[in-house]
Amino acid sequence: MASSLTWSLFLASLLFLFTLPSPTLSSDVVSSSGNTGAESSVRDLCRSTPYPAACLDSLKLSVSITINPSVLSLALRTLQAAISEAAKLSSVLSSAGRPGAVVESQRSSLQDCQELHQITVASLRRSAGLVKPEARKLADARAYLAAALTNRATCLEGLAGARGPLKATLVDSWLAAYAHVSNSLSLVARSGGRKGRRLSSARSFRSRGGAGFPAWVGRRERQLLQDGDYGDVDPDSVVTVAADGTGNFTTLGEAVAWAPSNSDDRTIILVRAGVYEEHVDIPSDKTNIVLIGDGSDVTVIRGNRSVGDGWTTFRSATVAVSGEGFLARDITFQNVAGPRKGQAVALRVNADLVALYRCVMDGYQDTLYVHSFRQFYRECDVYGTVDFIFGNAAVVLQAGNIVAKMPIPGQSNVITAQSKDDPNEDTGISIQNCTIVASQELASSNVIVKTFLGRPWKNYSTTVYMESYMGGLVDPAGWKEWSGDQGLDTLYYGEYMNSGPGSPTDNRVTWPGFLVMDYDDAYSFTVSEFIYGDEWLESTSFPYDDGI
Known part of the structure; x- marks a missing residue:
């Protein structure tokens, strides 16, 4: 399931890369001339994300193609990476459920993590279908990605006092997967469509x-x-x-x-x-x-x-x-x-x-x-x-x-x-x-x-x-x-x-x-x-x- 989804998103991201227009940087697009320019632009963009190294790693394909990638297309690539890492984390969570692998200090902390991660996976899938140049869809994507990051925080808080041979691996897997989620949110936010203030003349009050x-x-x-x-x-x-x-x-x-x-x-x-x-x-x-x-x-x-x-x-x-x-x-x-x-x-x-x-x-x-x-x-x-x-x-x-x-x-x-x-x-x-x-x-x-x-x-x-x-x-x-x-x-x-x-x-x-x-x-x-x-x-x- 996870592999087919990743492949579908890979194809979708390629289609997105080749079909989106590439206006100037002021229109939220990374412009370039050739591979060198694209790589430079992507590097500059990744420096502005919370996890630059993870961002660059997830965008290797984008800089290997001689095109002008848009911020939205790059956001889709980071989402693909997030979904791929989330699938790996699901496997680690399954292993963590074995007796003695992770010893909880609070009842149900592992159950919390499993439930929250399941919701995150669904949120990432929905977000991938919403990374489009439409303000309302981008607002929904941001809501889902913000919820996913909240799930990360809640899980890690519950695991803080846990111990066991698999705890470190579990925490590292959470951090790795959700670094891509954080980067995705950063790129989607940069893409525009953020909630803004209406002009005074357009405001109305209705009860x-x-x-x-x-x-x-x-x-x-x-x-x-x-x-x-x-x-x-x-x-x-x-x-x-x-x-x-x-x-x-x-x-x-x-x-x-x-x-x-x-x-x-x-x-x-x-x-x-x-x-x-x-x-x-x-x-x-x-x-x-x-x-x-x-x-x-x-x-x-x-x-x-x-x-x-x-x-x-x-x-x-x-x-x-x-x-x-x-x-x-x-x-x-x-x-x-x-x-x-x-x-x-x-x-x-x-x-x-x-x-x-x-x-x-x-x-x-x-x-x-x-x-x-x-x-x-x-x-x-x-x-x-x-x-x-x-x-x-x-x-x-x-x-x-x-x-x-x-x-x-x-x-x-x-x-x-x-x-x-x-x-x-x-x-x-x-x-x-x-x-x-x-x-x-x-x-x-x-x-x-x-x-x-x-x-x-x-x-x-x-x-x-x-x-x-x-x-x-x-x-x-x-x-x-x-x-x-x-x-x-x-x-x-x-x-x-x-x-x-x-x-x-x-x-x-x-x-x-x-x-x-x-x-x-x-x-x-x-x-x-x-x-x-x-x-x-x-x-x-x-x-x-x-x-x-």
Whole structure:
């Protein structure tokens, strides 16, 4: 499978090399005159990538042909190299699963790596078909490649404490394969089509209420998604989960297992009132699943895994979503491990085009793991203490409540920990028109607890707060260091038109990466610009504001 795919991409790259026009370098093309010029241009281009030696190695064929290779054609070559190395890594991962080959310090770290790499392989294949001179396709390719790089980071974090004879080989294989992924993202980003700011005259603001649906969304599905009124819907058209045994299933896990794999149609699962004590995994082949609860106050999915009990952060999630097109409304996702157990995720999402409406994510440290891809949360409440919205997705949280809880003694609360690790990734956390307040317990306590808007988990950490109400719990400095001066020059932390006693920016941090944004800056982080929401959110029926 891998060899045939590599050969197909090899032929495709040759065709791409010979058919693309070769305008000047100012048009994102490497121009040359003969082999020497092509080699010089490719070398110059590779010097600008994160891994120049790997780049040159992957582009040997390109410089041996007397043509003027374009940046996009070279990006396709690096993608071919990434897919080839990914196939080798798959073999190493298989060997690592043998008893004693890699001894885990945290449960499931190898399983995490295998699952994440499988998603990466699919992302690379999809990206290879999108490396074309069309801005929208390039944006999708960048989203997939950024997710792949996030998978690398997550795997290596989980393996950090592992040991065994195959560990070094496994880590080296990860680094080798993903060097080509990083180079591919660099070249695709250089090719143009990056998200840009619209001219002021072209801007518009629309509040979407989900009134319009594409033709493929059926009447029953529209009714279920739009108003939750199931009264006159044929019960055979949906699947029901009910803890009391009155539905098709008694657990959500059973319903997910029943759902068709790789479906282009939505599978609707009604989750009736009740507390469901289970850990639910929605794998990458379970696409377009829709969960509809009876209300976030009565439909609760509860788990208690934590890093303190030996799980990886990735695997600690009560509900883990890897299936593209996932939707949920009127449900609470909860992790009750407690504040002393460390990282304990209530909801993890590492899937593309995911949206939640009127849901609650409740935990302490690391409550909502917005791991990767593009996500949207509308009128959702997130409760926690430390880094309780974290990850490397491109995500917008809109019109919800962010509630800081009482941490353990001596801790500060930190709302976000964004983990962008490559300047070419179009990722970040955008919080718009939300309310940031203290829980009742924290607000009524005499204990002084500092609460910060975020801290930089990785060097290019990107987080913005726009048009939000900030209660008095927010520390005047606003933001907190992660470790020393890590990322303070390269992060992007922005605030725009916020209100409330915690919103004044006069005493904010003075880091080079902190910015009081203007309209143009803020517009780049709206639903329409940051996650291309106008192109996919209307089909969900969930309301959203596409501008500022």
